[in-house]
Amino acid sequence: MSGEKKDAGVRAPWVKRRAAVAVAAVFVTLMFCYFALCAAAGAGGKLLPRTTLAGVDVGGMTQEEAVRTLKGAVTARLEGLQAEFFCEGSTYAVPGTDFTFDAAQSVRQMAQAQSVSFPVRGLRLLGALLGRERYPAAVFLNGTPSAVLAAAARTDDPDLATTWTVDEDELVFTKGRAGRMLDRGPLFAALEERMTGLLNGSVGDVLPVTALLAEGNPPAEPDFEAIRQAVRTEVHDAYVDSVSRQVVPSVVGRDFDPEKARTALARTAEGEACRIPLTLTQPELTTEALNALLYRDVLGEASTHVGGTASRRGNVKLAGQYLNDTILLPGEVFSYLATCGPYETEKGYGMGAAYQGGKTVLTAGGGVCQGASTLYLATLRANLETVERTPHGYEPSYIPAGLDATVAGSEIDFKFKNNTEYPVKIQAWVDSGSDLHVVLHGTDTTGIHGEPYSTNRVVTKYAETVYEPDESVPRGTTRKDSSRTAYNAVSAEAYNKLVDQDGNVVDTVYLHKDNYHARNGVILYNPEDAAALGIDPNTGRQTLAPVEADE
Numbered sequence: 001m002s003g004e005k006k007d008a009g010v011r012a013p014w015v016k017r018r019a020a021v022a023v024a025a026v027f028v029t030l031m032f033c034y035f036a037l038c039a040a041a042g043a044g045g046k047l048l049p050r051t052t053l054a055g056v057d058v059g060g061m062t063q064e065e066a067v068r069t070l071k072g073a074v075t076a077r078l079e080g081l082q083a084e085f086f087c088e089g090s091t092y093a094v095p096g097t098d099f100t101f102d103a104a105q106s107v108r109q110m111a112q113a114q115s116v117s118f119p120v121r122g123l124r125l126l127g128a129l130l131g132r133e134r135y136p137a138a139v140f141l142n143g144t145p146s147a148v149l150a151a152a153a154r155t156d157d158p159d160l161a162t163t164w165t166v167d168e169d170e171l172v173f174t175k176g177r178a179g180r181m182l183d184r185g186p187l188f189a190a191l192e193e194r195m196t197g198l199l200n201g202s203v204g205d206v207l208p209v210t211a212l213l214a215e216g217n218p219p220a221e222p223d224f225e226a227i228r229q230a231v232r233t234e235v236h237d238a239y240v241d242s243v244s245r246q247v248v249p250s251v252v253g254r255d256f257d258p259e260k261a262r263t264a265l266a267r268t269a270e271g272e273a274c275r276i277p278l279t280l281t282q283p284e285l286t287t288e289a290l291n292a293l294l295y296r297d298v299l300g301e302a303s304t305h306v307g308g309t310a311s312r313r314g315n316v317k318l319a320g321q322y323l324n325d326t327i328l329l330p331g332e333v334f335s336y337l338a339t340c341g342p343y344e345t346e347k348g349y350g351m352g353a354a355y356q357g358g359k360t361v362l363t364a365g366g367g368v369c370q371g372a373s374t375l376y377l378a379t380l381r382a383n384l385e386t387v388e389r390t391p392h393g394y395e396p397s398y399i400p401a402g403l404d405a406t407v408a409g410s411e412i413d414f415k416f417k418n419n420t421e422y423p424v425k426i427q428a429w430v431d432s433g434s435d436l437h438v439v440l441h442g443t444d445t446t447g448i449h450g451e452p453y454s455t456n457r458v459v460t461k462y463a464e465t466v467y468e469p470d471e472s473v474p475r476g477t478t479r480k481d482s483s484r485t486a487y488n489a490v491s492a493e494a495y496n497k498l499v500d501q502d503g504n505v506v507d508t509v510y511l512h513k514d515n516y517h518a519r520n521g522v523i524l525y526n527p528e529d530a531a532a533l534g535i536d537p538n539t540g541r542q543t544l545a546p547v548e549a550d551e
Helices: 002-041 063-079 103-114 118-130 146-155 184-200 224-231 258-266 287-293 310-323 336-340 368-381 527-533
Strands: 051-053 082-087 090-095 099-101 133-135 139-141 163-167 170-174 179-182 213-217 253-255 273-277 279-281 297-305 326-328 333-335 351-356 359-364 385-388 415-417 424-430 435-442 449-461 465-469 478-480 489-499 505-516 521-525
Touching: 051 063, 051 103, 063 099, 063 103, 063 184, 082 146, 082 184, 090 146, 103 133, 139 184, 146 179, 146 184, 170 258, 224 253, 224 258, 258 273, 297 368, 297 449, 310 336, 310 351, 310 368, 310 424, 310 435, 333 336, 336 368, 368 385, 368 424, 368 435, 368 449, 465 527, 521 527
Parallel strands: 051 133, 465 521
Antiparallel strands: 082 090, 099 139, 163 170, 170 273, 179 213, 253 279, 297 435, 326 424, 333 415, 351 359, 385 415, 424 435, 449 489, 478 521, 489 505
16 A cells, blocks of 8 residues: 555656646647748738628738729629719709729728737637628719709809800900809718718618708809810821821910919909910911912823723723822832732722733733833832832833833732822823823922933844644634734833923933843644644744645
8 A cells, every 4th residue: 555655656746747748738739820820811911801891802812802803893882872962952863983982092901900910910810700800991072973063053153153265365264253052062071971881881771961052152263274174285287197198187286374364363353354365386287288288299190091902991990990099198108909909800800911821811900000000100200219110021012111010919019109298199090082191199399300211122032923733723724822922022221310390300210121021923723734834843933845735
């Protein structure tokens, strides 16, 4: 027995120490968990959970996310609310959309309210999880509501307000007279308080706000800055709009000094008028002056005779219609393809002769090159800058060699640049005599025009006549191949002589040297007639002695 008592006495201190250690461990664990909770409460700069503003849940959101959420949700809620006020026997309703709400400021205020020192963050988080963090939203009137203006129109003395008008070069104020008016300040404050309560659910069904009237009010000073914004205009010159190509009228600059107007009005008796001179700034280029300058001069013109089939003549006429009244602003580049193309039946073009694979074939838009060539010649006479130009494969018949321009599909285009200071207008038409005319109107500021010419034309190879067998040709006859008429190979140089308004040559510009291809004329024959015609089948030329066939 005594031994057992001795053992118990020995164990007792160890038990106490173990209990103390366990308690300490639990305390340390709890403290660790609490500090972890404190750290979590401030992580990411997010709002506490279960946080609402005006009934909108933004718990756990970043400030940016909360702002986006509140902007949409609060705006939607305001659309369904209205604050009423009573004035002179009538009730007026101010819709929630007349109020504004600063979501960013509200979120910053919430974040500041939830920002506490590190040791108490955990308690704040636990409190939010067990309860709810509710915050109200304040709204403010965004200007003067139309309902207030309607009430004021019925209650304010008609000559209370100061009015103003513009009379030519003067701003005329008519000062108001003292009288009765709607007391807006208290009404605005009451409406904002009521709408804030409705939005946050802190008021139920209540009577309308009562609007008060004030007697003997002096005329309120007008908003001179607002009047200035209404009266003030920036001076600008007339110009041609880049889209509509129409003249945008010039504007006279107009302004006044608000401080001078305030001083003058303060010295004016009630009901009397005072005149404030307007500062006017005239534009450098008025509408009338621009209209007088635009398209006053013929910069260059050209005409060519349109031949061929009716379809080809129709294509040239249609291309002229697309060209007609085209306006090119200074610095702009004209594209024949963009203006007249695509050269397809959907665009209205018929079948006309064109070069393709060394042959003359019928294709949609055949003949549109004549419009490009005539336009090119006109631009040279106008001394406009050529951007892209390609000669024909064969020497053209309707315009001198070296002064033509071909177009084809979407690969070959004719382009020139308006390198003048003013817009250029193209006018194009086919007259009753089948002549295509292209006239370039603009504003001549240099007095220099071009006189293009072709020179040094040399036939580098003469076309020959060759024969090709064709069994469809009846024996004893021949047929000319209309798709392969003869063309000589020609080289020619083009120059542009620049002449001033007095007829003096100021420069002669070398343009280019063109080399046009040769094409042999082809006659088709029946193969059985080769000997009788003296045709060498190997060369296709009539170089052998004719051999009469045996009867």
